[in-house]
Amino acid sequence: MFCYQCQETAKGTGCTMAGVCGKSSEVAALQDLLIYVTKGLSVVTTRLREEGKDIDESVNHIISVNLFATITNANFDKDSIVEKISKTLSVKEELLERFEDREGLPDAAEWNGNKSEYAQKAMSKEVGILATRDEDIRSLRELITYGLKGLAAYSKHANSLLKDNEEIDAFLQKALSKTLDDSLSVDDLVALTLETGKYGVDGMALLDAANTGAYGNPEITTVDIGVRNNPGILISGHDLKDLEQLLEQTKGTGVDVYTHSEMLPAHYYPAFKKYPHFAGNYGNAWWKQKEEFEKFNGPILMTTNCIVPPAASYKDRLWTTGATGFPGCRHIDGEYGQVKDFSPIIEQALKCKAPEEIETGTIVGGFAHEQVFALADKIVDAVKSGAIKKFVVMAGCDGRMKSRDYYTEFATKLPKDAVILTAGCAKYKYNKLNLGDIGGIPRVLDAGQCNDSYSLALIALKLKEVFGLDDVNDLPIVYNIAWYEQKAVIVLLALLYLGVKNIHLGPTLPAFLSPNVAKVLVDNFGIAGIGTVEDDLELFFGES
Ligand code: SF4
Numbered sequence: 019m020f021c022y023q024c025q026e027t028a029k030g031t032g033c034t035m036a037g038v039c040g041k042s043s044e045v046a047a048l049q050d051l052l053i054y055v056t057k058g059l060s061v062v063t064t065r066l067r068e069e070g071k072d073i074d075e076s077v078n079h080i081i082s083v084n085l086f087a088t089i090t091n092a093n094f095d096k097d098s099i100v101e102k103i104s105k106t107l108s109v110k111e112e113l114l115e116r117f118e119d120r121e122g123l124p125d126a127a128e129w130n131g132n133k134s135e136y137a138q139k140a141m142s143k144e145v146g147i148l149a150t151r152d153e154d155i156r157s158l159r160e161l162i163t164y165g166l167k168g169l170a171a172y173s174k175h176a177n178s179l180l181k182d183n184e185e186i187d188a189f190l191q192k193a194l195s196k197t198l199d200d201s202l203s204v205d206d207l208v209a210l211t212l213e214t215g216k217y218g219v220d221g222m223a224l225l226d227a228a229n230t231g232a233y234g235n236p237e238i239t240t241v242d243i244g245v246r247n248n249p250g251i252l253i254s255g256h257d258l259k260d261l262e263q264l265l266e267q268t269k270g271t272g273v274d275v276y277t278h279s280e281m282l283p284a285h286y287y288p289a290f291k292k293y294p295h296f297a298g299n300y301g302n303a304w305w306k307q308k309e310e311f312e313k314f315n316g317p318i319l320m321t322t323n324c325i326v327p328p329a330a331s332y333k334d335r336l337w338t339t340g341a342t343g344f345p346g347c348r349h350i351d352g353e354y355g356q357v358k359d360f361s362p363i364i365e366q367a368l369k370c371k372a373p374e375e376i377e378t379g380t381i382v383g384g385f386a387h388e389q390v391f392a393l394a395d396k397i398v399d400a401v402k403s404g405a406i407k408k409f410v411v412m413a414g415c416d417g418r419m420k421s422r423d424y425y426t427e428f429a430t431k432l433p434k435d436a437v438i439l440t441a442g443c444a445k446y447k448y449n450k451l452n453l454g455d456i457g458g459i460p461r462v463l464d465a466g467q468c469n470d471s472y473s474l475a476l477i478a479l480k481l482k483e484v485f486g487l488d489d490v491n492d493l494p495i496v497y498n499i500a501w502y503e504q505k506a507v508i509v510l511l512a513l514l515y516l517g518v519k520n521i522h523l524g525p526t527l528p529a530f531l532s533p534n535v536a537k538v539l540v541d542n543f544g545i546a547g548i549g550t551v552e553d554d555l556e557l558f559f560g561e562s
């Protein structure tokens with residue numbers, strides 16, 4: 019196997035024996051094949067669109083879910099990946115029938131085989147990251163593919179709320195197909211990378227409209243982080259539709275519902291406030307789940323990444339749905355637009371003890387675009403009076419590496435007139451530090467999930483307008499972003515597309531950036547890594 023798509027990749031270069039995440043080499047190879055055949059299907063759909071033919075939404079959904087399933091910590095289940103390969107091949111065969119001319123298709127689009135042939139094909143020289151020999155082309159192809167995985171994940175969530183955007187799907191598939199095109203130069207692929215960022219903005223806007231259309235605009239909310247006395251179900255990941263259905267189905271059952279990690283921001287939406295059994299948030303970012311899921315005592319539903327391979331002691335309480343999977347854990351299926359049946363999870367919860375208390379107190383969030391716009395006068399006054407000197411965007415992901423303590427220390431040592439803007443699970447590094455407020459404006463403004471980085475971009479654009487600036491980079495905003503998996507890649511590309519410069523990315527730069535590609539990002543966008551907390555504070559604020 020060879021995988022280097024996430025920040026925790028082995029030795030900072032690539033996982034080759036087994037994933038640091040727990041992905042086996044067998045599953046890694048099958049995921050490579052799934053990506054390969056999905057790219058092949060995308061060649062077919064792209065060519066059919068060029069011939070003026072329509073592609074059914076169901077095909078778009080298959081492609082998005084396939085990409086989503088290969089995101090770090092989403093799907094470890096060999097059988098699930100095999101099923102996805104088979105489905106992709108059979109849909110592709112049907113579509114091939116619609117061609118007037120099948121000439122010149124790449125192997126990824128032509129290849130077909132039965133299940134017994136998948137492992138061998140997965141190991142063949144055409145499949146996998148190292149199939150591209152030139153390291154700069156490989157780097158750009160992977161950068162684009164990872165951005166598209168993030169985009170696919172966000173589209174999938176919007177699709178679950180019955181919002182589709184054919185333009186986004188058509189681009190996603192065209193871009194996937196271009197990663198197989200040997201005629202494209204480094205410059206072509208750099209341009210495609212930025213175009214991917216444009217569709218990243220569109221994808222996040224689609225999801226934002228889907229979420230706020232269904233559940234209202236997030237508002238300032240105090241979330242309990244303690245526990246109650248009833249049995250509970252813990253729901254993790256990013257899928258708000260799954261949460262809605264779970265809350266509906268647990269009504270009046272005596273089972274409470276708690277959020278975990280990236281599901282925390284669900285509390286900020288008005289629509290979920292009507293459920294008295296929506297109890298609070300339990301635990302922290304994804305990587306602490308082994309210890310915390312043990313103590314939760316009840317079932318846990320993973321709607322998306324990040325799954326940590328579970329301990330035997332709670333494995334029978336871990337359930338998956340959507341693009342996720344783990345061998346031996348039960349999976350709840352559901353078609354788009356249909357209600358999933360969560361009753362087996364509820365039955366299990368009723369037999370479980372109430373969660374063990376691991377924390378007490380509250381946290382405050384809900385600072386997505388509309389809420390911040392409502393506070394705009396107050397924020398602008400604070401900036402004009404000098405009470406707020408700088409905003410620091412610290413969005414992104416959390417992870418288990420010790421080096422991420424940097425973010426806790428950085429947040430703690432920030433000048434007291436700086437405000438953190440955050441989104442994604444990176445917030446768990448500093449959202450319980452009680453960093454106080456500036457004239458009633460909390461010093462940590464949490465917009466929501468990683469996809470709600472879109473809100474942070476809208477807020478920056480709004481401030482640019484209010485202050486009458488021509489360039490978003492003239493704002494008193496600095497960017498110190500933590501990344502881990504591929505959703506952070508699309509967020510980064512979206513920010514680059516919006517013209518944001520000098521983003522610091524840590525705790526380490528991606529292994530998939532070749533020296534030349536990294537240089538393009540440094541020279542054109544001022545991308546940089548992180549240093550020590552002291553040096554970076556000096557750099558950003560001229561003090562330490
Ligand atoms: Fe390694 Fe990350 Fe790939 Fe897992 S997702 S195999 S940890 S690079």
Ligand code: SF3
Binds near residue numbers: 279414416503506
């Ligand atoms: Fe976290 Fe996995 Fe990226 Fe949505 S849940 S941000 S790491």
